[in-house]
Amino acid sequence: MDTLRVAIAGAGIGGLAAAMALNREGVRVDVYEQASELREVGVGLHLASNGSRILRGWGLSEPLARVAVRPAALEVRDWAGGRTLTRQDMGDAWERRFGAPFYTVHRPDLHRLLAERLPAGQLNLNRRVTGFHDLGEDGVRLTFADGGTAHADVLVAADGVHSVIRRAVAGPDAPVFSGMSAFRGLVPAGRLDGIPRDTVLIWAGPRSRLLCYPVRDGRFLTFVAVVPSAGRRPESWSSTGDPDEVRAAFAGWALDVRALLAAVDEAGCWALYDREPLPAWGTGLVTLLGDAAHPMLPHHGQGASQAIEDAVVLGHCLSRAAADAGPGGARHLRLADALRRYEAIRRPHTARVQAASRDGGSQRLGPAERPDSAERPGSAAATRSLVEDVSWIQSHDVRDDLDETAAEVVSHETV
Structure with missing residues (x-):
């Protein structure tokens, strides 16, 4: 039997994670990326325990620890005043509770770690997928913007919320605007005094919030300023913002907030959109992964981790189908069934995370109506509530979602 060949559209974190999971299962992978060079845009991200435990299983603990920060x-x-209202231990305490570290990491650093493990010859640049044809027993034919074509047994769309493959398999859908925008950027930590390099900081104001956390071994700080949006901005991860605009939005805030934003040279600005969960991720020999399948608001910091979880399940389901499939139509049907199993495992969980992200995270720390409330932003109860809000996500081990057949052939040490 020929080796199973999977085409992945998109070489972001989700696409590269899928490639790594499939390569570990002995599947042949071709990654098609529309950009002319392999790079990832963005600033910092949260790699939660549910994502880091997978990377640890893939042997990435040491390289990840060298570039990421495990907040204390x-x-x-x-x-308004800047004083510390409450403090919740993370570090060892978080790892004991959730079974794996919580990291803050520069997005390009995580992207590079995955890209460095992509075997030579698997990455194809300047190849923007514009369509596909499911050929049934003969696999999938991809078409590209340059007029070229390629062939694979299975197509995985990991090319984000604007994926043409998503629209082809799920139809058009309207982005859901949250009414908020987020300014994001990086500041060299050496420019600032009084802001620790090992702590996730949250300032929750009447209408806006500011988050700050270390990346790149504490040499830089990422900030995320979430503010009400007067109008709809483009749904884009590459939009730029005016640092003076974000400084003005926080002009009356604490001195350390103003000092942090005064050090900002440039910022991106993203309108915060998501989508309603899809009833199906694919059809035939085609499926979706990561943001192409389940774009979500960033308030739980789960975008990367959910894509990595997708990759594990996809790799398992396809490798099992490849091992069991016979020739001709039997192979085609086995592979299609494997994709539907992958989707059936992942869709309920990601839909729940999508919904929870809409009103979770630091949004729960908005100023309380009554200053004596036990749930006011600075109370220990409010901070514990914030942690409990994400505990079910971070303690989740995607390997436990694999069916009984999966458990017979995939151990926790090899996923």
Whole structure:
């Protein structure tokens, strides 16, 4: 039997994670990326315990620890006066509770770690997928913007929320605007005094919030300023923002907030959209992964981790189908069934995370109506509530979602 060949559209974190999971299962992979060079845009991200435990299983613990930060604590600070209201231990305590570290990491650093493990010859640049044809027993034919074509047994769309493959398999859908925008950027930590390099900081104000956390071994700080949006901005991860605009939005805030934003040279600005969960991710020999399947708001910091979880399940389901499939139509049907199993395992969980991300995270720390409330932003109860809000996501081990057949052939040490 010929080796199973999977085409992946998109070489972001989700696409590269899928390639790594499939390569580990002995599947032949071709990754098609529309850009002329392999690079990832963005600033920092949260790699939660549910994602880091997978990367640890893939042997990435040491390289990840060299570039990422394992925060020692989460602090909530007074938005007006700047004093620390409450502090929640992370570090070892978080790892003991959730079974794996919580990291803050520069997005390009995580992207590079995955890209460096992509075997030579698997990456194809300047190849923007514009369509596909499911040929049934003969696999899938991809078409590209340059007029070229390629062939694979299975097509996986990991090319983001604007994926043409998503629209082809799920139809058009309307983005859901949250009414908020997020300014994001990086500041060299050496420019700032009084802001720790090992702590996730949150200032929750009347209408806006500011988050700050270390990346690149603490040499830089990522900030995320979430503000009400007067109008709809483009749904884009590459839009730029005016640093003066974000400084103006926080002009009356604490001194450390103003000092942090004064050090900002440039910022991106993203309108915060998501989508309603899809009833199906694919058809025939085609499926979706990561943001192409389940774009979500960033308030739980789960975009990367959910894509990595997708990759594990996809790799398992396809490798089992490849091992069991016979020739001709039997192979085609086995592979299609494997994709539907992958989707059936992942869709309920990702839909739940999507919904929870809409009103979770630091949004729960908005100023309380009554200053004596036990749930006011600076109370220990409010911070514990914030942690409990994500505990079910971070303690989740995607390997436990694999069916009984999966458990017979995939151990926790090899996923």
